[in-house]
Amino acid sequence: MKNNLRVQRAIKNITQAELADLIQVSRQTINTIESGKYVPSTVLALKMAKVFNVPVEEVFQLEEGD
């Protein structure tokens, strides 16, 4: 699983903490997802995509081995 979170945040110009607030998770959750340490649940993926106004597939992409 790859993700574009950092880029999407940059486009919207919001911080990790702000994104965390918007989707009601802790800042650490954003931080660790963003740094690829784990894959979020579908609920979080949908919420993030909604915040960024893009499809889930534009934020998260499968990789070899997923």
Place this chain on the structure above:
Amino acid sequence: MKNNLRVQRAIKNITQAELADLIQVSRQTINTIESGKYVPSTVLALKMAKVFNVPVEEVFQLEEGD
């Protein structure tokens, strides 16, 4: 979280077991997700959407309270 899994399977005419095979999870995982008992990881959601040739948002939808 709502999902359309049953409908998407019907469209493709595949069983729970076949879908499980296609995305490399157990049949019970499909069964319990389909019956709304829990929300899958984003990896599974992406794989399912891929199998059905639709965006993740067409298979899984947020509800009040998510």
Place this chain on the structure above:
DNA sequence: AACAAATGTAAAACATATTTGTCATTAATG
């Protein structure tokens, strides 16, 4: 009615996600 295929369910074990708290490091700004 009998049989097979598909689905529902449940418990235990294991794996992964998420939170909370805390501190270190890096930008950015006065």
Place this chain on the structure above:
DNA sequence: CATTAATGACAAATATGTTTTACATTTGTT
């Protein structure tokens, strides 16, 4: 340079997802 905002990282605790095994129920077919 000093200060503040933003990010990176880590550990422990808790919650949630996933597998495996096994059995019960439903549905479709002959």
